[in-house]
Amino acid sequence: MSTDLGAQVAGIKEDYKYGFRESDANYNYKSGKGLNRHTVEEISEMKNEPQWMREFRLKGLETFQQKPLPQWGGNLNDLDFQDIHYFVRATDRQGKSWDDVPAEIKRTFDKLGIPEAEKKFLAGVGAQYESEVVYHSLREDLAAKGVIFTDMDSALRDYPDLVKEYFGTVIPINDNKFAALNSAVWSGGSFVYIPAGVKVDIPLQAYFRINAENMGQFERTLIIVEEGAQVHYVEGCTAPIYTSESLHSAVVEIIVKKGGRCRYTTIQNWANNIYNLVTKRAVAHEDALMEWVDGNLGSRLTMKYPAVYMVGKGARAEILSIAFAGKGQHQDAGGKVVHAAPYTTSRIISKSISKHGGRSSYRGLLKVADGAYGSKSNVVCDALILDPQSRSDTYPYIEIDEDDVKIGHEASVSKIGEEQLFYLRSRGLSEAEAATLIVNGFIEPLVKELPMEYAVEMNKLIELQMEGSVG
Amino acid sequence: MSTKTLRIENLHVSVEGKPILRGVNLTINQGETHALMGPNGSGKSTLSYALMGHPNYEITDGTAYLGDVNLLELEADERAKAGLFLAFQYPTSIPGVTMANFLRHAVTNVRMPDRKEGEDLISMRDFRKELKQKMDELGMDGDFARRYLNEGFSGGEKKRAEVLQLAMLQPAFAILDETDSGLDIDAVRVVSEGVNRVAKAQGTGVLVITHYQRILNYIQPQFVHILYGGRIVENGGPELVTTLEREGYDWIRAKYPQEARVEDELEASASAVV
Numbered sequence: 148m149s150t151d152l153g154a155q156v157a158g159i160k161e162d163y164k165y166g167f168r169e170s171d172a173n174y175n176y177k178s179g180k181g182l183n184r185h186t187v188e189e190i191s192e193m194k195n196e197p198q199w200m201r202e203f204r205l206k207g208l209e210t211f212q213q214k215p216l217p218q219w220g221g222n223l224n225d226l227d228f229q230d231i232h233y234f235v236r237a238t239d240r241q242g243k244s245w246d247d248v249p250a251e252i253k254r255t256f257d258k259l260g261i262p263e264a265e266k267k268f269l270a271g272v273g274a275q276y277e278s279e280v281v282y283h284s285l286r287e288d289l290a291a292k293g294v295i296f297t298d299m300d301s302a303l304r305d306y307p308d309l310v311k312e313y314f315g316t317v318i319p320i321n322d323n324k325f326a327a328l329n330s331a332v333w334s335g336g337s338f339v340y341i342p343a344g345v346k347v348d349i350p351l352q353a354y355f356r357i358n359a360e361n362m363g364q365f366e367r368t369l370i371i372v373e374e375g376a377q378v379h380y381v382e383g384c385t386a387p388i389y390t391s392e393s394l395h396s397a398v399v400e401i402i403v404k405k406g407g408r409c410r411y412t413t414i415q416n417w418a419n420n421i422y423n424l425v426t427k428r429a430v431a432h433e434d435a436l437m438e439w440v441d442g443n444l445g446s447r448l449t450m451k452y453p454a455v456y457m458v459g460k461g462a463r464a465e466i467l468s469i470a471f472a473g474k475g476q477h478q479d480a481g482g483k484v485v486h487a488a489p490y491t492t493s494r495i496i497s498k499s500i501s502k503h504g505g506r507s508s509y510r511g512l513l514k515v516a517d518g519a520y521g522s523k524s525n526v527v528c529d530a531l532i533l534d535p536q537s538r539s540d541t542y543p544y545i546e547i548d549e550d551d552v553k554i555g556h557e558a559s560v561s562k563i564g565e566e567q568l569f570y571l572r573s574r575g576l577s578e579a580e581a582a583t584l585i586v587n588g589f590i591e592p593l594v595k596e597l598p599m600e601y602a603v604e605m606n607k608l609i610e611l612q613m614e615g616s617v618g
Numbered sequence: 619m620s621t622k623t624l625r626i627e628n629l630h631v632s633v634e635g636k637p638i639l640r641g642v643n644l645t646i647n648q649g650e651t652h653a654l655m656g657p658n659g660s661g662k663s664t665l666s667y668a669l670m671g672h673p674n675y676e677i678t679d680g681t682a683y684l685g686d687v688n689l690l691e692l693e694a695d696e697r698a699k700a701g702l703f704l705a706f707q708y709p710t711s712i713p714g715v716t717m718a719n720f721l722r723h724a725v726t727n728v729r730m731p732d733r734k735e736g737e738d739l740i741s742m743r744d745f746r747k748e749l750k751q752k753m754d755e756l757g758m759d760g761d762f763a764r765r766y767l768n769e770g771f772s773g774g775e776k777k778r779a780e781v782l783q784l785a786m787l788q789p790a791f792a793i794l795d796e797t798d799s800g801l802d803i804d805a806v807r808v809v810s811e812g813v814n815r816v817a818k819a820q821g822t823g824v825l826v827i828t829h830y831q832r833i834l835n836y837i838q839p840q841f842v843h844i845l846y847g848g849r850i851v852e853n854g855g856p857e858l859v860t861t862l863e864r865e866g867y868d869w870i871r872a873k874y875p876q877e878a879r880v881e882d883e884l885e886a887s888a889s890a891v892v
Contacts, residue, residue, distance in 0.1 A: 565673070566710045571720070572694035573670050573704055574783065575727030577735060581695075584723065588714025588766070 168387035169251045176236040181229040207330025214324040221448040221477045231363040233332045235277035242282045271296045273353040278334040295340035302338030317400035325424045329365045329398040336366030341376040350379040357386035368399040372407040379410040388418045401429035410438040417446040425451045433459030441468040454483035457491035464493040472505030481510040486519040497528040501537035510542040520551040530560040621648040622685035624791045629680035631668040638664040640848035646823045654827045656845035662827045666795045670704040699731035701790030705780035711768035718763040752785045773800030781812040791823045798833035810836030831863045847877025
């Protein structure tokens with residue numbers, strides 16, 4: 148794999164290859180910097196929203212202003228909430244075909260390879276540029292079966308009852324400061340509804356792109372998987388490199404009903420000036436399966452702990468997370484599982500790699516409620532540290548209120564092994580090639596869970612990150 | 619192809635500041651098989667690691683040439699490309715990296731030493747075919763190629779995997795460090811046959827490092843050396859193996875009192891570490 152890859156990346160001098168940007172001169176609307184009641188009302192106004200959503204937003208703002216900044220996780224002190232544009236509308240129309248998308252925006256997604264991927268292996272695509280979704284498509288046969296895959300703003304307009312029933316039920320406004328912020332200023336994101344018994348066998352993908360400087364992107368995603376239904380949703384994220392920070396603070400709510408399955412895969416590759424503070428949570432009902440596959444590369448600080456609340460008997464949760472922390476980066480990632488019903492099972496596998504002074508932390512919560520008898524949980528977190536300047540920490544929180552449970556927890560921290568390097572080098576591999584092979588091997592258990600195309604992408608990203616990291 | 623010579627002269631090697639090898643002289647021509655014997659702690663593994671270029675083994679004096687290439691100036695991967703191979707006594711495991719993927723990288727590098735990083739690996743099709751053939755010869759199951767390198771391998775599987783690598787890399791010189799340890803007699807035979815096949819086809823010069831006569835019944839050396847107290851004290855033919863087997867090392871101890879003192883010191887400090 149490294150070979151064809153090598154040819155592709157040969158010309159790339161920077162670590163981050165998605166750092167290009169388009170001019171923002173043609174924006175349809177760009178809010179002034181800063182956050183207040185007026186900003187929130189203006190967003191709601193422009194979107195022509197129902198009264199209940201306006202009230203929801205204002206309550207979000209109030210909660211955001213009341214809640215203190217979290218003092219755990221990463222350093223948020225440099226984040227200036229008044230130096231951010233909260234709403235940027237790049238175009239006033241959404242395309243159903245890429246030809247309808249304004250040329251300069253389409254150029255961006257072409258460079259990211261989205262239209263090409265859509266042709267090859269996706270059932271539907273949503274593309275968000277700044278605050279709103281500029282392109283959406285869904286395979287016709289799925290639409291005919293009642294599958295809904297649209298952007299959140301359109302959903303609020305076109306499926307008001309469904310949205311009102313579920314919106315904010317998994318992650319309430321007052322869940323945390325950033326969920327409150329998102330509740331106040333959310334825009335864009337995906338709405339996915341899979342009717343009972345419908346199995347969507349190839350992935351739906353959403354792509355989130357920040358282009359403007361000092362931009363805040365606050366997408367809001369809601370996925371409802373009815374009984375016995377199945378879906379795999381994939382999101383990718385990138386942004387240009389600027390000297391000042393941008394903020395990405397999404398909320399993702401998922402409901403998986405009896406016997407349903409949902410897999411949510413993230414390959415996040417933000418530029419190193421993005422604060423990525425995301426709340427992701429799913430509720431899994433009886434015999435449902437929720438899987439989070441979470442790849443975190445890039446960003447200045449990521450704080451993200453995908454969660455599954457297992458509320459029905461026999462529900463299952465899987466969280467696979469990988470974090471790569473390079474120079475100046477802090478990846479504070481992990482997972483959260485709550486066993487609230489009998490015979491529920493969960494598995495968390497977390498792998499982190501730190502290099503060039505990067506810092507990665509695993510932060511996890513495992514909670515088993517009284518009455519969730521017969522539940523099982525297994526947590527494995529492994530960290531690989533590539534040089535002495537880098538750092539890795541583990542913060543596992545475990546609360547067990549039930550006796551009849553099986554819990555496993557393993558954590559390991561390893562430095563890239565001198566003996567492993569020597570062994571590979573004695574077989575003719577250069578130091579860099581040997582280190583890349585070891586790192587790829589380290590994340591292999593996770594990468595093999597990804598669909599083929601994303602596994603290839605993930606290996607490529609890792610190799611890009613690894614360039615020049617040794618020697 | 620002209621035959622090359624591996625020439626080691628007056629080699630002194632220290633580990634963590636402690637001298638282990640104190641002037642080793644050894645010359646091996648391609649096509650020859652040599653055995654290096656000696657008690658535990660005499661420095662046999664030190665010699666193999668130092669020749670292969672392990673960063674913790676400091677060369678304080680002496681030279682080592684493969685043909686006209688000065689090995690001591692090269693990194694381990696360059697030594698491999700120059701035609702040197704070490705079958706490790708304790709091969710390390712690399713989780714998540716399959717045997718096949720690793721070997722394809724290794725074979726590409728060794729066979730195409732001028733290839734630039736990032737250029738194509740050898741053809742997957744040809745590689746697979748060759749790998750399968752070599753695995754069949756060694757009586758290895760096809761699954762082996764898909765297993766992670768040495769991860770969860772039994773002692774015997776690890777040694778077989780080392781010989782598979784030898785067979786794929788076809789070096790000019792191969793050092794086998796205790797390749798027989800941990801193997802039952804059938805496995806010793808299979809592994810030995812594998813080594814002999816490569817040696818014959820490639821004219822490989824072989825250095826077998828061992829405690830026991832057993833493997834030398836299958837890989838028959840023309841030359842036998844005894845390493846004792848950091849120096850090669852005896853050179854001879856196969857009869858030396860028989861003598862050692864019959865009489866042990868006591869006569870060596872008596873004959874080389876100075877080396878015996880060194881040997882005792884090393885053993886004392888080794889057991890202190892353990």
